[in-house]
Amino acid sequence: MSNAVEDKPFLIVGSGTETVAPGLHILRGQGQSFVAETDAGLVVVDTGPGGSVTQGMLEAVRRLSDAPLHALCFSHGHIGYNAGLPQWLAHAAERGDAPPRVIAHRNVPRRLARYRETHALQQRMAEIQFRRPAGFFAQRLPLHAPVETFDEVLAIGQGERRIELRWAPSETDDAIALWSPAQRVLYGGAALIDSIPNIGTPFRTLRDTVRWADTLDALAALGPRLAVREFGPSIVGEAEVQHVLGHTAHALRWLRAEVVRLMNEGLGERELLARIHLPDELFGVEWMKPAYGDPSYIVRDIYRSENGWWDRNPTSLHPEPPEAVGRAVADAITDKQAVIDQASALADQGRVQLALHVIDLLATADGAAAEIAEARRLKAAWLRQRAAEVSSYVSRNLYRASADMLEQGTQARFSIR
Known part of the structure; x- marks a missing residue:
């Protein structure tokens, strides 16, 4: 049984700074943060996850400049990106500086209220999605509220060192970008990553595919000569920025149109996933690869945006408890070994996903029967095999967290208990 997790820190991309233009710097921590030197003082986007990582970010900024902190800004409202806020505020106080402004888009407080209400759920989802042991995030998901919010655009500073914070709804409805008009440098925050846009993730609420495309078009219309991503290398040159942002927006709109076309033909979610074909010229380029998310996730989000929760099987309208269903199905199978043999034969043929569908006839059941235990063991092994086959x-x-749970006897139901 393997419960090991990767040693790589949670979403940490490195340390230190990288100057991309005079007075404009990437600040590495949880993702790529950003620092702008303005005539009002330093503007920092995202304070990091806290602890030693945030301390390293602070020290890196002080190697750049001794200017006071003017503003600490939330790139978006996801938990963790600004867990280090108290350390920056304490740093300013220790220097005897005025408290920096703490700025976010006006939608952030609403998101934080949701997260407070569902704190145990958020913690458990993060443990599973990032494959961390139970309780790992208990002290790692502090919520700190902004002091000041804005709607569309907020300017800071004057003249050549003036910067603008711009609403850039994308991964969240509270994401912002930072724009330097004089130097034509864009920090895209959560709207810009080096893989397919993170839409439709399995644990998250709906994200608007077309709105993300609209944001990319709006950012491109600014005419950046350099665009800094939240994750991944910067996009250099006006023509390349236009190409990457425009291409991504076009691909997202194509996906929306194609899913709608297939829904209008009457296809359900699983039928649609089986039918849709992704053109390589749109989705085969490097920055659309499924390194974090996956295009099938986006398909599902688009489908969910126009459909209810029902999978169109009338049996699921008013279901029995999962434990009762699993037990009844297993009891109905008189030759359980035949199920195991059939699933194993499919796996041996390389049809691992289909083998998973078959083995679930037994693997979801309660009990300590030998065939049930064997089904769970096989399912865990095949989940690890599937994990090695996917890019996301x-x-x-x-897949791996589910296998861990099966091997621990918790049946991979993602309970928050």
Whole structure:
């Protein structure tokens, strides 16, 4: 049984800074944060996850400049990116500086209220998605509220060192970008990553595919000569920025149109996933690879945006408890070994996903019968095999976390108990 997790820190991309233009710097921590030197003082986007990582970020900034902190800004409202806020505020106080402004988009407080209400759920989802042991995030998901919010655009500073914070709804409805008009440098935050846009992740609420495309078009319309991503290398040159952002927006709109077309033909979610074909010229380029998310996730989110929760099987309208269903199905199978043999034969043929569908006839049942235990063991092994076959970081972790739970006897139901 393997419960090991990767040693690589949670979403940490490195340390230190990288100057991309005079007075404009990437600040590495949880993702790539950003620092702008303005005539009002330093503007920092994202304070990091806290602890030693945030301390390292602070020290890196002080190697750049001794100017006071003017503003600490939330790139978006996801938990963790600004867990280090108290350390930055304490740093300013220790220097005898005025308290920096703490700025976010006006939608962030609403998101934080949701997260407070569902704190145990958020903690458990993070443990599974990032494959961490139970309780790992108990002290790692502090919520710190902004002091000041804005709607569309907020300017800071004057003249050549003026910067703008711009609403950039994308992964969240509270994401922002930072724009330097004089130097034509864009920090895209959560709207810009080096893989397919993170839409439709299995544990998250709906994300608007077309709105993300609209944001990319709006950012491109600014005419950046350099665009800094939240994750991944910067996009250099005006033509390349236009190409990457425009291409991504076009691919997202194509996906929306194709899913709608298939829904209008009457296809359900699983039928649609089986039918849809992703053109390589749109989805085969490097920055659309499924390194974190996956295009099938986006398909599901688009489908969910126009459909209810029902999978169109009338049996699922008013279901029995999962434990009762699993037990009844297993009891109905008189030759359980035949199920195991059939699933194993499919796996041997390389049809591991189909083998998983078959083995679930037994693997979801309660009890200590030898065939049930064997089904769970096989399912865990095949989940690890599937994890090695997919590109998406999220999919890999969900497969592996599910296998961990099966081997621990918790049946991979993602209970928050």
